[in-house]
Each structure stands twice: as C-alpha cells, then as structure tokens.
Amino acid sequence: MLHRTPTPEEAMAQTTARDTEAGKAVPHDSALKHVTGRAPYTDDLPEPEGLLHLAPCWARDCAHGRILDVDTSAAQAMPGVITVLTAASIPGENDCAPAMGDDPILADGIIHFHGQVVAVVVAVSRDAARRAALQVSVEVEPLPAILTVDDALAADDTVLPDYAFQRGEPEAAVTEAPCQLSTRLHIGGQDHFYLEGQVAMAVPWEDGDLHVFSSTQHPSEVQHTVAKVLDRLEASVSVEVRRMGGAFGGKESQANQWAALAALAAHVTGRPCKMRLDRDDDMIMTGKRHDFRVDMRAGFDDTGRILATTMDFASRCGYSADLSLGINDRALFHADNAYYYPQALLRSRRMRTNTVSNTAFRGFGGPQGMLAAERLMDAIAITVGRDPLDVRLDNLYGPDRETTPYGMVVEEHAVLRDIMESLAQDCQYRTRRERIAAFNADNAFLKKGLALTPVKFGISFTLTHLNQAGALVHLYKDGSVHLNHGGTEMGQGLYQKIAQIAADEMGVSLASVHVTAARTDKVPNTSATAASSSTDLNGMAVVNACKEIRERLTAFAARQYDVAPAGVHMHADWVYVDGDKVMSVADLARAAYTARISLSAAGYYATPEINWDRETAQGRPFFYFAHGAACSEVTIDTLTGEHRVDQVDVLHDVGRSINPALDIGQIEGGFVQGMGWLTTEELCWDDRGRLRTHAPSTYKIPTASDVPKAFSVRLYASNGNPKPTVFRSKAVGEPPLMLPISVYCAINDAVSSLRPGLIPRLDAPATPEAVLIAVQEIRRGNGV
Template sequence: MNERIKMDVPAASPLRHDDAAETLRHVRQPLPHDSGRKHVQGTAQYIDDIREPEGTLHVAIGQSPKARGRLISLDVSAGRAVPGVVAVLTADDIPGKNDVSPAFGDDRLFVEDVIDFLGQAVFAVVATNRDVARRAVKLAVMEIEHERPSITVEDALERGETVLPDYAFGRGDANAAIAASPRSLAGQFRVGGQEHFYLEGQVALAIPGEDGDVHVYSSTQHPSEVQHVVARVLDIPDSYVVCETRRMGGGFGGKESQATQWAVTAALAARVTGRPCKLRLDRDDDFILTGKRHDFRCDWSVGFDEDGRIQGYAVELLARCGCSADLSGGVVDRAMFHADNAYWMPAVHVGSKRLKTNTVSNTAFRGFGGPQGMLAAEHVMDQIAWATGRDPLDVRYANFYRPGGNHTPFGMEVEETDTLLGLVQNLERSSDYRARRQEIAAFNASSPIMKRGLALTPVKFGISFTLTHLNQAGALVHVYQDGSVHLNHGGTEMGQGLYIKVAQVVAEEFGIAMERVRITATTTAKVPNTSPTAASSGSDLNGMAARVAAGAIKRRMIAHAAKAYDVPEEQVEFRDDRVFIGNESLSFTELARKCIQARVALSEAGHYATPKITWNRDKATGRPFFYFAYGAACSEVIVDTLTGENRLLRADILHDVGKSLNPAIDIGQIEGGFVQGMGWLTTEELVFNSEGRLLTHAPSTYKIPVASDVPADFRVALYPNANREETIYRSKAVGEPPIMLANSVFCALADAVHSLDPSKAVPLDAPATPEAILRACEALRGRPMG
C-alpha cells in the first residue's frame, strides 16, 4: 500500500510559501474513512435507520401510466377509504408553488394537467404503514388524453422540442479548416446514459414542529436546496425549515437536485397530517421516478494531416434531457467544455441542443457531462488513427495541448501542458505500452476468434462549478473548554471521504489529535446558503472554509497566549496537542480554558470563495475553472468476437490529485470512479420502449459492475505533483475525473474489434455491451446483423 501512495514531489514542482517544508501530522496521511468501521459493521446510521417518532406515517407515490398527454380526471376516493390511509395528497393540497425544480420552474411536485413522462408523480398516499400506502395507490382511477410520446433524440428533433435554447462556441472557421485539410472524416457517435444505482435509495423523513416549522432528514447532496424548495412549496420562510444530512449511501449526482421532490413530499404530508412522515422509494420506483446520466448523439467532422494532427473539428452534442431542464444547462455546457479533452484544435466549433423527450428528466451524474464530451473526442482520435494507420497513442500525442497551442475552444488557457505530457509519458513507460502493443499484435495475428486490445487515454478535467456563484462554502467551528472541537460545514458525506478530509484540515490547524475533532451532520441550521456537494469541489471549498474558521480561532488563542505570557505571537506554536509559548508549554485544553476565562471567543463561521474564476456565457469568454486535474489510464481487454463477451485483463492508472489530503481516500475514489465509468461504457444500458416505459428498471435487467469485473491486475498510482493554484494544502479534486479514465476500456474494446479488419473503422457506440460488440464484429466481417 505504501508504494501506491508515495507522494514525493519533484523539486521542480511550483510550490509557494512553506508547503515544501511543512511537517504535517494529519494532512497527507492515509487515514481511514471516519465511518469506515461502521460501514463494515452495518452500524452507520442512514435515514431509514433513524428511530421513527411515535405516530410516523408512510408515503407512497401514485404514478402516471402514460408518458405524454393530459390528465382529464383523477379519482382517489377508493384509496381514501382504505383502512390505515390518513390522507391522499394532490396538487390541490399544495399551499405554495407546485414547483420542485432547481431553477426553471418546470418540475411539478404533482401533475396538475400535462403529463410529461410515464411514472410521473400524480398524487401521494399517506398511511400508517408502507404496505397500506402502496396498495391504496393502485386503487386510483385516472382518465388521460394520451398522445404519442417523444422518446429518442430523433423524436425530439422531429418535433423541434427543447428544454433550453441551443448554445455554441468555438474558434475560427472549423468547417473551412476541415474542407482545406489533407484528410477528413465525419460520423455519428452515440453515448448512452447511466443509472446512479446508489446503495441507499431516495428517502426522506419530515418531522413537523411548532408554528409551522419542519425538520427534514433528507438523503441529499444539496441540503440548502431542499430547505429552499420545501419552504417554496409550503409557502413558509426558509428559516422555518431545517434540512439535515448525516450521510448518504451513495449519491453520484442523483441526489443533487432530485432528492428534493421526495423531501418536499414528506414535508407536505407532515404539514397536512401534523405527524412525522417518511417516504422511501423502492428500487423499481427509484429507477422510474429519478433521472439518469444524459445520453448524447454526437455528430462530428474532423480535418487532419497525414500525421493525424487536427486542423479543424466540429461537433454537435445532441443531449436527450428528458421532460424538463433540471440541471441540463450545466450538464450540457460541461460536455461542451470537455469536447476537446486534452487536445489542441486550431479551428473548432462545439454546438449543442438540449432536447426534450417524454422520459424522466435527466440530471447530474458524476462527471456532469464531461464524460460524454470527452468520450466523443477519444472516439474521433481512434478514427483518425485507423484512417492514417498510426498508433492511437501517437495520434493523441500529436494533438496534445502544448506551448503555443494551449487555449481551449472557450478561450481558457491550459497552463499545465507539462503536467499532461509528463503524466502520459510516465504511464506509457510504467505500463510497458509499446512492448505490450507488439505482443498483442502477435497474439491477434495467430488468434482468429479471441482478440486483445490496448488503449492509453488521457483526462483533462476542469474543477469548479460552471455556475460561478456556487463556488463558495461555509464552515462552523467551536472549541470547547475541554479542548474538544465541533466541526460543521456545508459539504455532505456520500461515502467519498469528505468529512475525514475536512477534519484532518481542522486537526492540523490546531495541532491536535484527530479524536478531538467531532464531525457532525450537515444541517442548514448551522451553515446556511451552501452549495451542493458536487463538481468535485467538496474538499476544495469546505476544507478551505473550515481552515479559515479554525485559523481565526487559533489567531485569537495565539494573541491571548502571547499577551498573557508576554512573548511575541511568533513564539506561540500549536503542535502535538500542546501549545508552546516561548519557554512555556501547556496543553491545548489548558489554553482553551484560559481563553474562556479571559472572554476570548472560541467559535467562528468561516467562508471561502474560489478566486480567479469568471465566465460570461453570453460572450463565451472567461475562466470557468480554477484549475484542471489530469490523469491517464492504460487498459488491456480480450474479446470473444463470436459472442461479444469480453474481459478487462489489466488496468494501469496514473492520476494527478496534486498533493493529496488523504492518499488512501483518493486511491479509493480513483479505483471506484474507474470501475463505475467502466460500467457506464460496457454493461449499463438504459432501454425505453416506444411508449416511454423503462425496461431496465431493476438489478435483474440493469447490470452494474461487480467484483469479478474488476481486473485482477489493477495498478493505481498518484502522480507526484503539487497544485499550482492555492488550493487547500495544494491538493486537487478527485471525485469526478477518475470516471473518464474508463474511456481507455472503451477504446481498448474498439481496438480489439479493429484487429479483425484494420482497413475499416469500428462502428461501435457506447455502451459497448456484448451485443454491441458482436454487431461491430459482424460489420467488420462484412455480414451486418439485422
């Protein structure tokens, strides 16, 4: 384990102030997850584990049986008559606005008239237990004026329906550059969606208080939004609502905006009945009622020279957004921001459409659009390599960002071209890429059925919310008289290790043991107006806010100690649970008590706002990202070309996390992200029928990766580097970038299929399921499947 997390930084790394000389007790140490032991023991408390208050009621959702149409009438009288049913809620019971959207006012809590997707919430039954509620739901009678739904990108294009306006940016005349290039290609590439499949489904518990107050426990990545939307729907001030989240059993973006509806429904039920109310979606309903990763159709054209260098690139990203805007604006914008991935494109056009379909509204998913845009770029790199006969890695090298060619299509400068190139070159050597290439070629030449493939792909991922005002965080720190510390901040814990990282920062600031820092649940009652835990920015934002708060308290303690002992403040040092004051020493606890006796404030609310970022969307100018995180992966696969069955044999990963706050946590994130990305690109397939019914709605029909899918030879290393920007201890974000390392698996599968006939391009879309791979193999054999 120690070799995998070695973090020696080269002397050339751009460190400032005293980072290089710091001796750190907690930060940069591979400490275990604060809830890891409880996770293993099954004692970690999730919302469904909270002891229910006496009289708690349970809520079930009544869903539309049609995907598009108009609700003519709704009769819930039979359900109301069922023993144990306390209330049936419809749009008529909403005291405020029938709006649970994050921004655009187009997501309703319950249908009023227009039906937008099959399964949409029409009403809710509140009963003494879940079984009664679920049975009563089925007794409702709906009269619906049905219309043919739009399901696919092509359906939406035919009807001209979008959830948001088209958007584009670029540089130069891409089409003219393509036309003038020695070589050119064009094509269409489809990228599938993905179900979040968090272990803990959507759940909320709402407890009514006095004078209209309500306390909501929600499995959400965005407690402040839950607070705000509950208040909007109930027509009460935000201050009357507290939203609390101790931990989630996974989120991956699926609980950024779409946890809100279920928290609001529980809160409305509590308001109507005056009793605690809980809503927990079962897995089938969770699949049907919540959005997925956006699927895309990418229409592309590229011009290049004989060496594979791109002269011009044009791509239209056609996103299937579902029935409402939700977070599609930001998701598709980020897909556009990453349509270049790691490559310089002298002339480039990136366009997009946000298409409306009668399916559940798609939403945030780890990577937030970046994976889709980036995969399309990698697909084009492979197409160029096949057309020129060059090694795909050499084509990638030829197009990397470089000095003099280091501005993105939206004008931001890529400052770390040396990091990108050095990282990929290191991985090329450590993975023995060239020798393995030759071995695989020899194997394929002698193996007519089983084919191996190899691919090494880079990742360049921008870190920050692209909605600038979200790049801020707050934290609350108290030091008590016994020297223990209470820590609260706006970030939420979904298994990614945010809480332990921020606690490490606070313990380091005070020079005390980790055991002294009490990690507490995220709650809007302590830290208000927080951003969602998303965009890989949780540690960057909340770590800084917590350090600001702890630092302010520490400075007051230093000032008091220096005055009391008549020494300069520079001679006061906090370390090893003690405070050294000139030639004197006392425990941290003793100084805390002395400060209290001297009426020194030992509580502080810290705030941090990310510097440097600006983005003018209308003019497509600015710097939407604070910095870029980099990575690369080399994947080797084997494919049975008669069945499409395949296996990942080996994966080598080198990833840039700056100077890691916690190497053990970061490696776990890299491994998990890679495997989740591999699932998106190989086994996870969303299938809707022509009526808008999701056919892959349970583990029986939707396949996520399992332990046996993880390669036996799995090598992960952290690239020794320090963030050039002044982030928390010079670390870099690690939540989302590893997803895109899995692009190497998709490209390796295409490489294996390509060996059947190197004169042809591989017609393979994502996900590369066995069926899709078999179709591609048969196409190269000249016998396309029907």
C-alpha cells in the same frame, strides 16, 4: 520521467511518520460503521411516535397525456390510509425544479413521462400506503410522445436554447484539410444505482416549522424547495443529512421532490411523515445520466494532427430542464479533453423528450464530451494508420498550443504529457502493443485491444456564484473541536478529510475533532456537494474559521508569555512558546475563556480567479484542471461479443494528497463505475416510453468479478497544485470516472484489428450485443 509513485502500502508507511494529520492515509471516519451496519442513514433514524408513510401513484401506461380524472376514493377506503394528496393539496408552488420552475412535484393537468407522480397516499404503514397506491385510478387522454433524441431532433423540440463555442472558421477548414473524416457516436445514459434510494422524513415543530431529514447532496436546495411548496419562510425549515449511501449526482436536485412530498404530508396531517422509494419506483421516477448523439467532422494532416473539427452534441434532457444547462455546457467544455483544436465549432442541442428528466451524474456532462474526443482520436489514428497513443501525444495541449476553444489557458500541459509518457513507460505500452499484434495474428476468434487515454477535467462549478462555502467551528474548554460545514458525506470521505484539515489548522490531534451532520440551521445558503469541489470549498472555509480562532489564542498566549505572536505555535494538542512546550491546548482554551475571548468562528471561502461570460463563451470557468491517464488491455470474443478487461494501469494527479488511502479508493471506485457506464449499464425504454431496465435483474452494474485482476492505481508524484487550494491538493471525486474511457477505446481497438483502416461502428455502452454488431459490420466492410 519523474520518480516512481509509491504504492498505497508505501504511502501508508511514509505518511504515518509525518507530524501533520493532513497527508496521512487514515481510514474513512465511518468505515467500521459502514461494514458493521451501525452507520445510521436517513431510513435508520429512530421513527417518531405517530410516523406516517407515503407511496407514489402514477398512470402506469402513459408517457404523455392529458389528465381527465384522478379517483382516490378506493384508496381512501383502504385500511390504514389517512389521506391522499394531489396537486390541489399544495399551499405554495407546485415545483421542485432547481432553476427553471418547470418540474411539478405532483402532475397537474398533463402527464409528461411514464412514472410521473400524480398523487401520494399517506398511511400508517409503508405496506398500507403501497397497497392503497395501486387503487388510485388515473384517467388519461393520450397525447403524442417524443421518446428519443432522434425523435426530438425531427420535431425540433428543445428544453433550452442551443449553445456553442467557436474558434476560427472550422467548417471551411475541415473541407480544405488534407484528410477528413465524419463519424457519429451514440452515448448511453446511466442510472445512479446508489445503495440507498431516495428517502426523506419530515418532522413538524412548533409554529408550523419543519425539520427535514433528507438523503440529499444539497440541503439548502431542499430547504428552499420545501419552503416554496409550503409557502413558508426558509428560516422555518431546517434540513439535516449525516450521510448518504451513495448519490453520484442523483441526489443533487432530485432529492427535492421526495423531501417536499414528505414535508407536504407533515404539513397537512400535523404528524411526522416519511417517504422512501422502492428500488423499481426509484429507477422509473428519477433522472439518469444524459444520453447523447454526437456527430463529428475533423480535418487533419497525414500524421493525424487536427487542424479543425466540428462536434454537434444532441442530448436527451427529458421533459424538463432540471440541471441540463450546466450539464450540456460541461460536455462542450470537455469536448477537447486533453487536445488542442486550432479551429473548432462545438455545438449543443438540449432535446425535450417524454421521458424522466435527466439530471446530474458524476462528471456532469464531462464524460460524454471526453468520450467524443477520444472516439475522434481513435478514428483519426485508424484513418492515418498510426498508433492511437502517438496521435494522442501529437495532439496534446503544449507550448503555443495551450488555449481552449473557450479561452482558458491550460497551465499544466507539461504535467499532463508527463503523466501520459510516464504511464506508457511504466506499463510497457510499446512492448505490449507488439505482443497484442502477435496474439491477434495467431487467434481467429479472440482479439485483444490496448488503449492509453488521458483525462483533463475542469474543477469548479461553471455557475460562478456556486463556488463559495461556509463553516462553523467551535473550540471547547477541554480542547476538543466541533465543526460543521456545508458539504455532505456520501461515502467519498469528505468528513475525514475535513477533520484532518481542521486538526492541523487548529493545532490539535485528529481524535480531538468532531465533524457533525450538515444542517441548514448551522451553515446557511450552501452549494451542492458536487463538481468535485467540496474539499476545495469547505476545506478552505474550515481553514479560515480555524485560523481566526487560532490567531485569537496565539495573541492571548503571546501576551501571557510576553513574546511575539510568531513565537507561539499550537500542534497536536500542545502549545509551544519559542519552541518549548508550555501547556495543553485545553489549558489555553480554558484560560482564554476565562479572559472572555471567543472560541468560535464562522469561516467563509470563495474561489478566486474564476470568471465565465456565457454570452461571449469566453473566460476562465475552472480554477484548475485535474489530470490523469489510464491504460487498459481487453480481450473480446468475436463470436459472442463478450469482453474481459485483462489489465488496467492508472496514474492520477491529486496534487498533495490530504489522504492517499481515500484518494486511491475514489480512483478505483470511479474507474469501475465508469467502466460500467461504458460496457454493461444499458438503459432501455420501450415504444410506449416505459423503462424496461428498472431493477438489478435487467440493469447490469459491475460486480466484484468485473474488477480487473491486474488493477494498478498509483498517485502521480506531484509537486502540489500550483493554485492555492487547501494544502495544495487536487479534487478527486469526478475525474477518475473518465479514466475507463480507455476500456471502451481498447474494445474499439480490438474490433478494428479485424480490418485495419476501417473505423468500427461501436456505440457506448459497448455491451456484448453492441460489440457483436460492430464485429459483424466490420467483417462486412462497413465502418464509419
């Protein structure tokens, strides 16, 4: 086992002594503004004179139907109403889809789901717009509606072609294996429940240009959509976002519609226009995490080592494709999680339903694939009567067992095993397992469960061309640095990490670096802030821009002091020549300006090594894998189905951390969010396709009281990312969300203790109702 990883407090003490900014556990750049309410979000920006407000209108009792008439006359007559916009008002393309062209911003002819926007009211106040929106009459001829994955499977209705990875002949191998099992798992969706809802403001400029403020993870996609809808050049539209109050994937593609509607209203009226969705409307009208039905078969030996497996993933995509291609592909990429499948068939069906189009959510399909893998490990362990941790360790990737079903080599399998074994020892897994067995033997109604599960998450966009980034860096004559990059800040601390990177690369203090709002007119053609790649991509683009300026300065200083450029160093606002401090960076910048040397550079970075051939389903879709593990202990009440998370221990690999405080915060937050997905956050639609859990009163996210009192998060003592990432760090945005799969598995372990050898019928989320049903079924002798 490697040496003990420092606690956050120890990490803080150690890093403050370093002479570099990167690696220091400094606070988030906006932390004080967040907690004091002084951080301006899109809805907080000063409102221009004459601002108009928008409110959506939709058919309130229809999941699928033909539009016969839209009567806006009553709304038009309401006080303060300027106009009502319909599909006929759009001068360009009626589409806000990220790729497939199948997602209208305003329904035209057909309603595809309950909540689909048919028109928008534009009024002088938000209240006036919302009141008038209720007066718009939509006459609809109902059509048959497909609402569930099972319905779509029966109708054989998909939004995208089926897809699969295959190695060997697994179907025959499963049948021939000494032991076999079959199981089905339903995995629920999840609402993003960002603190800041969908919002955008469009301000007209001269010559028909528009400046759009949008709460979006993808400013370039919003720019492209607005230009397409208005039939304008992209150069005439600029998009800006300083920060979001959370996003989690929900603002990667789905911010497009609301920005496009605000821009359309500004185009039609010639006045600034804002659209902010009410919380209920936001939950009804925007996509969620995809819910899945997974059917699994496995063949294995009598110790539980897998010989072959087949997994069939059927997901509810909603009425349009949105980002379902990449999301469902990533579910397949992670259906192995940390385990080697000698022979495997991993199949995906992307089902069309008359529900809101599901979209990106933290993990982008990976969590669903990993949950299926861990469910399979537990089922095998129960079948062969071994501790689930031992079955997991026996099935890990390792020497001569290191290639995924899609042909990528898992290079750090030794790190993954060390993380699991180190965590098991540090959290006393074996001793606690014995204590839990004794507790369960002594208690008739309360049962404990324990699970330790790994995470192996691929880092990169699987659409290869998205793995690029740009940055614009200026050094001013006073030694201060202004930088802009393509990433967006949604609370994760990206701007703070970028500032630390820039300070070290430029040789200035952190206080000298100023990071400005993401803008498409500064850095063009950006990728979304997604796929856990934003620090990797934008950080390296900033490094490359800073290097270019620094190399000009060091060459200039070398000429001035008649030394080799290698003898000139810039650090913490000072310039050193052959080890002697000679001037400030500000003095050097002024001298370089006088000598007509450029103090500005545009940096660019494209991720190396990755290649993915989707046709052959082979290649290297990820630059590297992020690893971690979590051990969770729970207690369930078999009379009510309620559970309590008693203790959580996490060990996670972030490489050489750029900011340990931010990384630990991301791990903690990701764990709790993932715990909510797997235990409390249940989306419910009725038989008419209406979302019934569309407010905090009916949709239960975790609260402070749900956070385990014993919650230990430690960073793995890494030697650094073996890949040449920025400062050898590793991504930390999405991987922690999969750590609380250990909570679900611990609940499953507690239920299975009621009748050893029987696999519980436990779907996700493991709500009290789901747990109680599983308990009742297993007591009747019914398992899977």
